[in-house]
Amino acid sequence: MTPRDKIRNFSIIAHIDHGKSTLADRLIQACGGLTDREMSEQVLDSMDIEKERGITIKAQTVRLSYTASDGETYTLNLMDTPGHVDFAYEVSRCLAACEGSLLVVDASQGVEAQTLANVYQAIDQNHEIVPVLNKIDLPAADVDRVKEQIEEIIGLDASDAVQISAKTGLGIPDVLEAIVNRLPPPRGGDHTAPLKAALVDAYYDPYLGVVVIVRVHEGILKKKQTIRMMRTGGVYEIDKVGTFNPKLTEADALGPGEVGYFVASIKEVGDCSIGDTITEDKRPTDKALPGYKDVQPVVFCGLFPMDAGDFDDLRAAMGKLRLNDASFTWEMETSAALGMGFRCGFLGLLHLEIIQERLSREFDLDLIATAPSVVYEMSMTDGTEIELHNPADMPDVVRITEIREPWIAATIYTPDEYLGSILKLCQDRRGIQIELSYVGGRACVKYELPLNEVVFDFYDRLKSISRGYASFDYTLIGHRAENLVKLQILVNEEPVDALAMLVHRDRAESRGRQMCERLKELIPRQMFKIPIQAAIGGRVVARETISAMRKDVTAKCYGGDATRKRKLLDKQAAGKKRMRQFGKVEIPQEAFVAALRMDGD
Numbered sequence: 081m082t083p084r085d086k087i088r089n090f091s092i093i094a095h096i097d098h099g100k101s102t103l104a105d106r107l108i109q110a111c112g113g114l115t116d117r118e119m120s121e122q123v124l125d126s127m128d129i130e131k132e133r134g135i136t137i138k139a140q141t142v143r144l145s146y147t148a149s150d151g152e153t154y155t156l157n158l159m160d161t162p163g164h165v166d167f168a169y170e171v172s173r174c175l176a177a178c179e180g181s182l183l184v185v186d187a188s189q190g191v192e193a194q195t196l197a198n199v200y201q202a203i204d205q206n207h208e209i210v211p212v213l214n215k216i217d218l219p220a221a222d223v224d225r226v227k228e229q230i231e232e233i234i235g236l237d238a239s240d241a242v243q244i245s246a247k248t249g250l251g252i253p254d255v256l257e258a259i260v261n262r263l264p265p266p267r268g269g270d271h272t273a274p275l276k277a278a279l280v281d282a283y284y285d286p287y288l289g290v291v292v293i294v295r296v297h298e299g300i301l302k303k304k305q306t307i308r309m310m311r312t313g314g315v316y317e318i319d320k321v322g323t324f325n326p327k328l329t330e331a332d333a334l335g336p337g338e339v340g341y342f343v344a345s346i347k348e349v350g351d352c353s354i355g356d357t358i359t360e361d362k363r364p365t366d367k368a369l370p371g372y373k374d375v376q377p378v379v380f381c382g383l384f385p386m387d388a389g390d391f392d393d394l395r396a397a398m399g400k401l402r403l404n405d406a407s408f409t410w411e412m413e414t415s416a417a418l419g420m421g422f423r424c425g426f427l428g429l430l431h432l433e434i435i436q437e438r439l440s441r442e443f444d445l446d447l448i449a450t451a452p453s454v455v456y457e458m459s460m461t462d463g464t465e466i467e468l469h470n471p472a473d474m475p476d477v478v479r480i481t482e483i484r485e486p487w488i489a490a491t492i493y494t495p496d497e498y499l500g501s502i503l504k505l506c507q508d509r510r511g512i513q514i515e516l517s518y519v520g521g522r523a524c525v526k527y528e529l530p531l532n533e534v535v536f537d538f539y540d541r542l543k544s545i546s547r548g549y550a551s552f553d554y555t556l557i558g559h560r561a562e563n564l565v566k567l568q569i570l571v572n573e574e575p576v577d578a579l580a581m582l583v584h585r586d587r588a589e590s591r592g593r594q595m596c597e598r599l600k601e602l603i604p605r606q607m608f609k610i611p612i613q614a615a616i617g618g619r620v621v622a623r624e625t626i627s628a629m630r631k632d633v634t635a636k637c638y639g640g641d642a643t644r645k646r647k648l649l650d651k652q653a654a655g656k657k658r659m660r661q662f663g664k665v666e667i668p669q670e671a672f673v674a675a676l677r678m679d680g681d
């Protein structure tokens with residue numbers, strides 16, 4: 081165990097792509113944690129999808145051993161935090177396990193929306209913060225301007241910000257010295273006191289089972305100890321304890337201030353409640369650590385196997401993903417158009433996309449995903465309150481007194497030239513402008529928006545309007561009562577529940593028209609005519625028709641025998657009528673998603 085004053089627990093906070101992972105890799109390399117060959121891939125981003133997209137999803141930790149210029153050897157625990165808004169809760173629980181943060185800002189880009197969101201969380205946790213300006217090798221780097229931004233926008237002293245290039249390795253020793261000299265060691269912590277440790281994260285390892293990441297606050301965590309999780313009440317005997325160097329390395333015990341892992345016979349990641357306090361079963365601590373917020377899924381969508389025979393495989397695959405991601409939830413769902421599948425809950429859109437991609441890539445499943453939807457609250461005439469996760473299940477309107485939808489507060493940073501189009505986009509999505517200000521040559525707009533209008537393609541649209549320069553961050557601010565109606569789409573007179581959605585009444589008609597037009601292009605022609613209708617309640621508000629393919633049945637009929645031709649045509653018409661009644665219209669998978677894109681609004 082390392083003495084407490086030789087420990088530094090810290091995290092790196094940054095906007096996406098500002099170089100957090102590259103810096104982390106450099107720090108690991110400088111402390112000799114890995115060989116060059118092992119460094120060839122970014123270590124902290126271990127999942128394939130993360131590597132490809134270059135984003136960090138799961139929070140991970142690495143323990144580094146660093147001999148500083150004062151001749152002392154320090155243990156540095158780096159807790160990696162994800163940068164994306166969907167994973168904000170992982171950021172907060174990571175930060176709660178550290179005393180300080182490096183605030184990495186790309187010197188060629190400056191402060192962005194997610195830099196702010198994360199840094200405010202760190203300030204809330206009373207972190208000591210060292211600003212680090214990265215990418216100073218780039219010609220576009222403007223150190224003075226970014227320092228000014230940090231001081232003006234965040235209110236941190238940036239005069240002694242560390243200037244580095246994580247890519248070339250320039251300035252890395254200064255970062256290590258700053259960690260040791262400017263960040264504080266863990267506070268307090270009596271090693272003779274009863275064990276008090278925070279459950280930071282847990283993941284499933286195929287060889288070890290559930291591996292729990294802990295931060296010890298008081299007492300000692302050791303092998304063979306019987307521990308108790310204070311919130312869930314689970315009691316386990318510890319099989320192994322150790323640290324991440326970054327490979328798992330066994331140790332005898334973890335003391336106050338230390339970060340590491342333990343393995344006990346825990347079956348599922350779901351048995352571990354993030355933020356729970358771990359103590360000794362026989363000699364429990366009297367007070368639990370302040371808890372974390374529970375995470376609630378905010379976006380739901382249906383996932384169905386393309387081939388109904390794959391249903392069991394899909395169920396097994398989802399079970400495996402859940403082992404590693406307790407925030408992913410689902411329940412069974414049956415749809416008339418799509419058969420048996422699951423209604424799944426996600427933390428946000430990126431989370432949804434990642435899960436979908438992992439299912440198809442790692443488990444080789446072809447899936448149909450229905451439109452993402454948010455959670456609506458409804459007050460019913462009989463006084464009950466219900467939550468609606470799937471627009472297809474909406475109860476009869478006469479039984480509803482009020483429908484409330486979730487709203488978010490969004491912060492957008494953008495270069496001035498894109499401001500006009502961004503304001504229009506927000507306005508089109510029923511946004512309410514709260515604030516518009518200019519800081520360091522960039523516009524900062526604050527809007528309140530219905531989450532429903534954002535879940536689908538808002539982020540993509542924002543990126544394309546601003547050529548990738550605008551940054552976006554949001555927090556949920558609660559539910560608001562709105563005049564919402566259920567818009568149904570009928571294909572061949574059958575409602576397609578996967579396309580049902582709740583929309584604002586003022587927009588229902590135009591949205592319905594748009595959907596019908598879109599679907600007309602997306603559904604291939606059949607041998608019979610297909611009507612496509614949009615309806616609110618029983619009332620059809622828009623209609624398009626896909627005309628039938630026509631086989632020339634009269635081709636073989638030479639000469640001018642009109643009655644014979646007529647007969648053949650009549651027979652064809654009767655056949656088509658029958659087909660329309662019984663024929664199943666195949667809606668291609670792309671149509672479900674493409675029909676919902678709102679560009680051109």
Ligand SMILES: Nc1nc2c(ncn2[C@@H]2O[C@H](COP(=O)(O)OP(=O)(O)OP(=O)(O)O)[C@@H](O)[C@H]2O)c(=O)[nH]1
Nearest residue numbers: 097098099100101102134135136163215245246247
């Ligand atoms: N020129 C230059 N490029 C850098 C530097 N540091 C990182 N990059 C590049 O910037 C991109 C993003 O770096 P990452 O380290 O993946 O960024 P990140 O902040 O970890 O991103 P997320 O994992 O998505 O949060 C990569 O293409 C890096 O090669 C630097 O000092 N100079």
